[in-house]
Amino acid sequence: MAVFDSVESLLKEAAASGEEMWEYVLRASSEEANISIDESWAKMSATLDAMLESYRSYDPEQRSASGLVGGDAQLMKEARDRGTTICGPFISSVIATALSVSECNACMHRIVAAPTAGSCGVLPAVLLPYAHGRKLGDDDLIKALYVASGFGAVIATRASISGAEAGCQAEVGSAAAMAAAALVYLHGGTPEQMANAVAMALKNMMGLVCDPVAGLVEVPCVKRNVAGAMNALSAADMALAGITSRIPPDEVIDAMKEVGAQLPPGLRETGQGGIAVSPTALRLFPEEGR
Amino acid sequence: MNIFDLIGPIMVGPSSSHTAGACRIGLVARKMLGEKPAEAQILLHGSFAATGKGHGTDRALVAGLLGMEPDDLRIPESFSEAEKEGLSFSFGTVKLDGAHPNSVLLRLTGENGGKLEMIGASVGGGKIEVREINGLKLRFTAEYPTIIIQNHDNPGSIAWVSNLLADAGVNIATFQVTRNSRGREAIMVIECDSPVTEEMISAIRENPDIISAGKVNL
Numbered sequence: 001m002a003v004f005d006s007v008e009s010l011l012k013e014a015a016a017s018g019e020e021m022w023e024y025v026l027r028a029s030s031e032e033a034n035i036s037i038d039e040s041w042a043k044m045s046a047t048l049d050a051m052l053e054s055y056r057s058y059d060p061e062q063r064s065a066s067g068l069v070g071g072d073a074q075l076m077k078e079a080r081d082r083g084t085t086i087c088g089p090f091i092s093s094v095i096a097t098a099l100s101v102s103e104c105n106a107c108m109h110r111i112v113a114a115p116t117a118g119s120c121g122v123l124p125a126v127l128l129p130y131a132h133g134r135k136l137g138d139d140d141l142i143k144a145l146y147v148a149s150g151f152g153a154v155i156a157t158r159a160s161i162s163g164a165e166a167g168c169q170a171e172v173g174s175a176a177a178m179a180a181a182a183l184v185y186l187h188g189g190t191p192e193q194m195a196n197a198v199a200m201a202l203k204n205m206m207g208l209v210c211d212p213v214a215g216l217v218e219v220p221c222v223k224r225n226v227a228g229a230m231n232a233l234s235a236a237d238m239a240l241a242g243i244t245s246r247i248p249p250d251e252v253i254d255a256m257k258e259v260g261a262q263l264p265p266g267l268r269e270t271g272q273g274g275i276a277v278s279p280t281a282l283r284l285f286p287e288e289g290r
Numbered sequence: 291m292n293i294f295d296l297i298g299p300i301m302v303g304p305s306s307s308h309t310a311g312a313c314r315i316g317l318v319a320r321k322m323l324g325e326k327p328a329e330a331q332i333l334l335h336g337s338f339a340a341t342g343k344g345h346g347t348d349r350a351l352v353a354g355l356l357g358m359e360p361d362d363l364r365i366p367e368s369f370s371e372a373e374k375e376g377l378s379f380s381f382g383t384v385k386l387d388g389a390h391p392n393s394v395l396l397r398l399t400g401e402n403g404g405k406l407e408m409i410g411a412s413v414g415g416g417k418i419e420v421r422e423i424n425g426l427k428l429r430f431t432a433e434y435p436t437i438i439i440q441n442h443d444n445p446g447s448i449a450w451v452s453n454l455l456a457d458a459g460v461n462i463a464t465f466q467v468t469r470n471s472r473g474r475e476a477i478m479v480i481e482c483d484s485p486v487t488e489e490m491i492s493a494i495r496e497n498p499d500i501i502s503a504g505k506v507n508l
Contacts, residue, residue, distance in 0.1 A: 004291045025293065029291075029292075029293040032291070032292075033292055033293075043294060044294075044297070046300070047294070047297055047298055047300060050300040050361070064304070064344075065343065065344045065345075065346065066344055104303065105303030105304045106303060106304045107303070107304075108302055108303055108304060108309070108346050108365065108366045109302065109303060110300065110301065110302050110303075110361055110363055111300075111301065111302075111303050112297065112298060112299075112300050112301075113298060113299055113300075113301060113306050113310075113415070113416065114296070114297050114298075115295070115296045115297070115415075116306055116415065117301065117303050117304055117305050117306045117309070117310070118304075118305070118306075120303070123297075145297050146293070148296070148297060149293035149294075149296040149297045150293070152293075152296035152297070153291045153293055153296055156291060156295070156296060157291055161296070161415070162414050162415065164307075164414065165414070178296070214341065214344060215337065215340060215341035215344070215345075216304070216341060216344040216345065217303070217304040217305050217345070218304070218344075271341070
């Protein structure tokens with residue numbers, strides 16, 4: 001069985017290697033792709049730079065093609081800066097970052113698909129505020145991205161990361177699971193705790209449908225990235241507190257795939273179900289009406 | 291499993307399939323044409339036709355035809371770039387039988403008069419497949435060094451090409467041959483494990499049964 005075929009083998013092989021999880025993912029994936037460790041690291045470093053830039057490129061005035069997306073991240077930042085939010089500054093920054101990056105994606109900025117463009121806000125939403133608060137360097141974030149990609153590779157191999165195939169649970173759900181593992185790593189957790197965080201994050205988004213208004217990566221995608229980020233935080237904290245998933249991660253991933261297959265086509269990125277066919281959506285986009 | 295498909299690609303949004311994939315289809319078409327395209331008729335099928343505008347599929351396709359990669363910040367302004375580069379283009383819609391929902395039919399004319407008709411499909415996560423060239427059905431991703439050869443359907447053409455590649459030490463990963471009818475024109479698509487040089491392509495062209503040969507790799 002190849003390394004990224006199951007969380008079980010990922011944990012087992014990483015432990016046998018004596019390496020940290022990030023180090024193991026870096027080495028195993030480089031061997032598989034037939035590139036050197038240095039090449040891989042340089043590429044991940046460039047990817048992190050692009051992720052940071054996607055956040056910095058935010059402009060409160062930008063609007064998406066349909067005009068439905070734009071300006072929300074700014075409202076969240078203002079509320080955070082006023083100190084009036086329920087969740088406090090850290091969580092408010094997570095929400096604002098998820099909105100910023102996702103709005104930038106909808107407005108045709110350069111982003112890092114993680115794992116997809118529609119879910120590109122989740123990883124930066126948790127990693128950037130966490131690193132900022134603790135003065136972590138780029139190397140720590142690059143290692144966290146390797147951890148995230150290792151678990152993401154298992155999800156992509158066993159199930160799917162495509163909304164068209166398996167709904168939003170496969171996009172924002174997978175992003176949340178990857179982000180949860182990365183957070184556990186950064187906070188000093190064990191590989192077992194990373195695996196538990198992955199399982200809990202995925203379970204808590206099981207069945208989430210993909211129902212984009214007018215088929216566009218705008219509504220509800222931008223705000224779902226916030227939900228994914230919040231889910232990642234709670235899953236990571238639960239795992240770090242010693243809470244375990246009663247169902248092993250590989251079984252959760254398999255269940256996610258099965259649920260995706262059972263979703264009717266109208267709820268898999270066709271724009272023909274869910275809020276995509278709400279009266280308001282149909283009024284805004286009559287030509288998309290069915 | 292490439293981990294840079296999980297954290298990546300770096301791309302201009304909003305959609306890996308409708309934006310990044312569309313750009314890569316344009317790019318692979320330009321590389322197959324082998325020269326700067328001067329005219330492009332772009333016919334969108336399925337979901338590309340239905341939601342392409344809101345996803346910037348139109349601008350991404352033109353960007354690819356101009357040689358831009360999916361992370362090129364000029365993608366949103368590709369229409370004005372096309373004007374500067376002397377590429378004239380038109381858009382329409384088309385219903386292609388049995389095609390992937392995210393498909394486009396491109397009809398290109400190069401600045402030196404070369405022509406190409408190609409159907410490309412964006413199959414998810416920014417990955418693409420070429421599904422048809424000049425009316426002949428085939429399938430490849432352009433992720434490997436790929437050789438595309440049009441030849442007269444006579445005995446020995448395939449042996450000629452495979453012997454040349456063997457002599458050059460190039461291992462063939464996949465090999466497709468397709469044709470419309472016996473003894474007419476055929477297309478070979480060869481995906482290789484190592485880079486293909488311009489010298490190998492020139493050597494392939496020396497056989498009189500070879501009409502054209504080119505290589506593409508994204």
